[in-house]
Amino acid sequence: MNWNSNLINNLEWADKIINIEGKQKVAAEIAAKVKDGDIIGVGSGSTSYLALVAIAQRVKDEKLNVKAIPTSVELSMFCSKLGLPITTLYEHKPDWLFDGADEVDPDKSLIKGRGGAMFKEKLLISSSEVSYIIVDESKMVDKLGSKFPVPIEVFPQALPYVEKELKSLGATEIAIRPAKGKDGPIISENGNLVLDCKFDEIGKSFERDIKSITGVIESGLFIGFDVNIIMASNS
Secondary structure, rough: OOOHHHHOHHHHHOHHHOOOHHHHHHHHHHHHOOOOEEEEEEEEOOHHHHHHHHHHHHHHHHHOOOOOOOOOOOHHHHHHOOOEEOOOOOOOOOEEEEEEEOOOOOOEEEEEOOOOOOOHHHHHHHHHOEEEEEHHHEEOOOOOOOOOOOOEOOHHHHHHHHEEEEEEEEOOEEEEOOOOOOOEEEEEEOOEEEEEEEOOOOOOOHHHHHOOOOOEEEEEOOOOOOEEEEEEEOO
């Protein structure tokens, strides 16, 4: 029996999408890469949402057999609304994925995780043959940490220990990310807290160094991954 939910069917993207024209052009470019039989990793954020809409339309028009592995609850719900079948990493390895980023440096290292889904995003990038990262010019930086702190997902009871260890790595500011629309901190999809952590300098070993702290689930540093950067024009 088909389950028809008005809540899902009436779902809309919550925030205003900045630079929507440029993002829609890139969304069409991403949708054009879809082939019949593809397993596609779907990142978080507004650009990923627009690409998902374009992909779903192509799948519908051309009757393609495509499955998605979303990184977040909201994109999973949009897959359901758009009629795009969902699978998991238990069952399939992604052929490719698309996602956004908060910062990209000249070496194509990234800061991600303003949406709080860096663990699943990193898992998908690590699992995928090809990764497309969609950004506009505002996300390009000379060095990581220029505009945004590093998001770090932390097991709640490890908070005091993780704070001490991050300070020993040179953290200049550490803040628990507050939620919007609820009292208290944001809770990740894994039931953890998210810290936003500023460093004056982010070394090449920082991704490994932060991850090695007991209680850290994942960080938003993506250093040394083989990614393809696709630019969404601001004009």
